[in-house]
Amino acid sequence: xxxxxxxxxxxxxxxxxxxxxxxxxxxxxxxxxxxxxxxxxxxxxxxxxxxxxxxxxxxxxxxxxxxxxxxxxxxxxxxxxxxxxxxxxxxxxxxxxxxxxxxxxxxxxxxxx
Amino acid sequence: xxxxxxxxxxxxxxxxxxxxxxxxxxxxxxxxxxxxxxxxxxxxxxxxxxxxxxxxxxxxxxxxxxxxxxxxxxxxxxxxxxxxxxxxxxxxxxxxxxxxxxxxxxxxxxxx
Numbered sequence: 432x433x434x435x436x437x438x439x440x441x442x443x444x445x446x447x448x449x450x451x452x453x454x455x456x457x458x459x460x461x462x463x464x465x466x467x468x469x470x471x472x473x474x475x476x477x478x479x480x481x482x483x484x485x486x487x488x489x490x491x492x493x494x495x496x497x498x499x500x501x502x503x504x505x506x507x508x509x510x511x512x513x514x515x516x517x518x519x520x521x522x523x524x525x526x527x528x529x530x531x532x533x534x535x536x537x538x539x540x541x542x543x544x
Numbered sequence: 545x546x547x548x549x550x551x552x553x554x555x556x557x558x559x560x561x562x563x564x565x566x567x568x569x570x571x572x573x574x575x576x577x578x579x580x581x582x583x584x585x586x587x588x589x590x591x592x593x594x595x596x597x598x599x600x601x602x603x604x605x606x607x608x609x610x611x612x613x614x615x616x617x618x619x620x621x622x623x624x625x626x627x628x629x630x631x632x633x634x635x636x637x638x639x640x641x642x643x644x645x646x647x648x649x650x651x652x653x654x655x656x
Contacts, residue, residue: 464643471552473632473646474588487643521587531576531636533644535587 433458435536437522443542444512452507452539454522462486462525463505464533465497469518480505509541517543547571548635550647557654563620565650567633570614576636577609577616578644583629592618623654 436455444450456463462481466474476489480499494510503524509516519540523533549568557563565579576595580588594600594607594616606619616635620627630651634644 462642466646471648473548473634473648476643476645479643481642487641489643519587525642531642531644532578532590532593534590535580538587 435460435522435524435534437520437536437539439539440537441540441542443544445544446512446514448512448543449508449510450512450541452509452520452522452541453504454507454524454536455504456522456524457526457534460524460526460534461503463499463503464523464525465505465507466521466523467491467518468521468538474521477507512543514543517541547645548633548647550631550633550650552648552650554651554653557623557652559623559625559654559656561623561654563623563627563652563654565618565620565631565633565652566615567617567635567647568615569633569635569645571635571637572611572614574611574614574635574637576644577607578634578636579605579607579616579618580632580634580646581629582632582649588632620652623652625654625656628652628654 464479465477468474478497479487499505519538522536579592582588592607608617630649632649633647636644
C-alpha cells in the first residue's frame, strides 16, 4: 500500500503570496493532521481533520486554513506569506477514529523569500 | 515550562553501545507516548508507541514509561551508525485529544 503522499516536494514563494499544499492519506485512513517544523524544533500542530470535520486547531494565525475532501485528502492553505513561514510542512494520517498512531508523509519544504 | 522536554544533544555513542534517550512531560493526564526517528531532511518515522507503565521491546528498541515520574525513555541496543538521527518524543493527553505534542528532539550520533 502507498504511504502518505504530499505535493509539492519543494516550493519557493515570495512574501505576500499564497500557497496550497496537498496531502493524500494512506488508504483507509480518515484523519489528517498538519504540522509545521522549523529547523531544530519538533513538529508544531496546525490542524487536524477527521471525516471532513475539523477536530483541532493549533496556535497559528488565521492566514492558515485547511480542509478535507470526501476522499479524505486534504489541503493546507497559507495566505499573505511571511518569511517566518519558511519551514517543512508535514501531513500525518491516522487509521481509525480511536487510533493514536500517526504516520507522516515526506513533507513539503516551503521557502519564502 | 515546556510540555514535552528533551535534551537536544547531540548524544554521541560508539557503535555497539546502548543509546539512552529521555523525555519528560508536564501533563500528568497523558496516556499515549510515541517515539519517532527523523533523519536529516526527512520526515518523522514512527518507531515505538507505549501506553502502559513499564517496558515495551521491539527488536533493538525498548521504550520505558514511568507515569509517576512523568518520563518516557527509548533505549537502542547494539547501536549502529545508521541509527544516527534525531529522535522525537510525542505525548498525547487522555482528554479526548488525538493531537500529540512533540519535543524538540534529541540528536543521536553513533560513531564507528
